[in-house]
Amino acid sequence: MAAAGGKTYSFKVVLLGEGCVGKTSLVLRYCENKFNDKHITTLQASFLTKKLNITGKRVNLAIWDTAGQERFHALGPIYYRDSNGAILVYDVTDEDSFQKVKNWVKELRKMLGNEICLCIVGNKIDLEKERHVSVEEAEGYAESVGAKHYHTSAKLNKGIEELFLDLCKRMMETAQLEERSRGNGASNSSTGRRGVQIVDDEPQAAVPAGGCCTSG
């Protein structure tokens, strides 16, 4: 739920996808910058948070992992209730996992409409040679359902930062639109601007994305 004040946003993001597509590796890489590491300090990788600062606005990201096994499929709605974004992960070497993503998309659109920002993520691009899901097919599909498509590799730390940053920006836009449509959207001046500057206090999340204006 986005905070009404417009100063701090709290977003809930659910992580969906079959088991073994690398959901856990993805978030651990993003939040701890580690991969298959014996030194991972966190006890668990099912609920992780990340604090970001985008265009001078604080964003609290809560990432909810979900159980991906088929028998827990029916529990999905309990998980993604009230979420602002969903990251649907598939394994580029596994055609079935991509089919699974399609099911999730249908379900999410049916239950939550267009208010949820969808990201379709093809993980494990370090295994490009064994790819079974073609880039064209995946990107075409993502576009057809109004989702963004990303290629990532948790192992090589590729594309993950961009994925989460993009998602945050999209969720902020959605929240601002909603605010304005509710009539009390007297949010500060930076809402109309397209240029985005990232001021980040955490070094690994600092990805400058070409901005020119600073907001107080």
Added chain:
Amino acid sequence: MSQRSERRGIHVDQSELLCKKGCGYYGNAAWQGLCSKCWRDEYQKARQRQIQDDWALAEKLQREEEAAYVSSHSSSQTQPPQSHSQHSLATFSKFEEKKTNEKTRKVTTVKKFFSPSSRTAPKKALVSRLRESHEAKTPSPSITRQSSIETDRVSRDFVEFLKTLHKPGREIHKHSRAFIDSMGNKKQDLSAEELSECVQDFYQGMSDRLLNHFKGSSEKVDRVMDQVEKYIMTRLYKSVFCPETSDDEKKDLATQHRIRALHWVTIQMLCVPVEEEIPEVSDSVVKAITDIIEMDSKRVPRDKLACITSCSKHIFNAIRVTKNEPASADDFLPTLIYIVLKANPPRLQSNIQYITRFCNPSRLMTGEDGYYFTNLCCAVAFIEKLDAQSLNLSPEDFERYMSGQASPRRQDDPAGWPQSGSRVNPVLTQIQHNLSVLSSLEKRQQQVIEGAQSLEAELTEWQESVAREVQEILERYPLDIKPRASAIDAENVENDRLPPPLQPQVFAG
């Protein structure tokens, strides 16, 4: 038992439904056949009467006490019969306890005279008699008393906390009190959802006020809201937890039966990544079970959430020890389901409903507690819908296990029974393990003792043999002291055979 269900009944006579006072409104069995208004009047009267009685009693006792004190000073013959005092002691202590619970402030004077000295014994008897008549007179308009210790404590804490906020604090207190009073007045006619809406509206209004009027930072507002939630939910708990108007209780029973029927589900069927043979893991599992059961004893929604969170942390620990990597949701959810099945927590549905209805929503939506709570909801939903497919069993097997005709363990392989038996009960394994360790220790100790003994024997033997040898040698070479050999020319200087000593001769040359 609710008003509604009685109205729906066909065979109930109309006159039985009306308030016994004849005011024209419907009555309720829970209020002894009175309507809500008349019941409140009665209740107030009875309460008032009791307070007055208590005061009268206190005064009377004080007067008697003074008289007794005077008389005991004038003559020491007023000692009471001992048996009497013993008889009344038990009831008296109960009475005192009850009084303390009720209103500590009011009874301080009374308490002073209740100190258990033998001199006041006649009054004790009196007190117990009075108390009995009390109870007969007013059956129980004092339901609210039982939990008043905790309520009092929470109220005090709340006031203490608000003092740190100065002016806003007073206002918060005023609003909270007014809200609790208004809930008390209308609670009887509302459904659970309406109650929930009232409380949520109050939360929303209060946090908006705090944000806008008092310009609090969001962290501070959160902190204040936590305290507000604690205060009002402790006060309202009794009337809004599992309310009569909802079917929570029925659901509780259904879930309990369901979990009991699923007692045969094993770790393997759920693919739980936890090995209970490891002592630390089984420890964590036990702690997790304790925490989830403890949830029912808390009153504040956030405290209940804290129990779920603590349970989850123990689960994560168990998984971490077993797998040596951080747990993902794929590991966590099955384990949580297993824990819920093992624990069968009391009033699970009621607790979940209560948290959903009355928890401050900001906690439930995005926070860590919210995540674990959502998982618990998922676990319960899974248990309710669980079928053969979700356990990777054939429908026939599932049916057989459910009906109790077969048990999965014995069926699988009779040869493997002892192993799986020990797997089921890690405590037994532990005991067995400890026993074998003990017996091996005993064996080793025995060896040590034997070794020590043989060493001792060897030592004595050695000592003896040395002595023997010495003896032998002594025997073989007896020490006979021979006369000392004299110097060659000590005595017989005049020995003939010796040539005469050389004499110096002078040669001329």
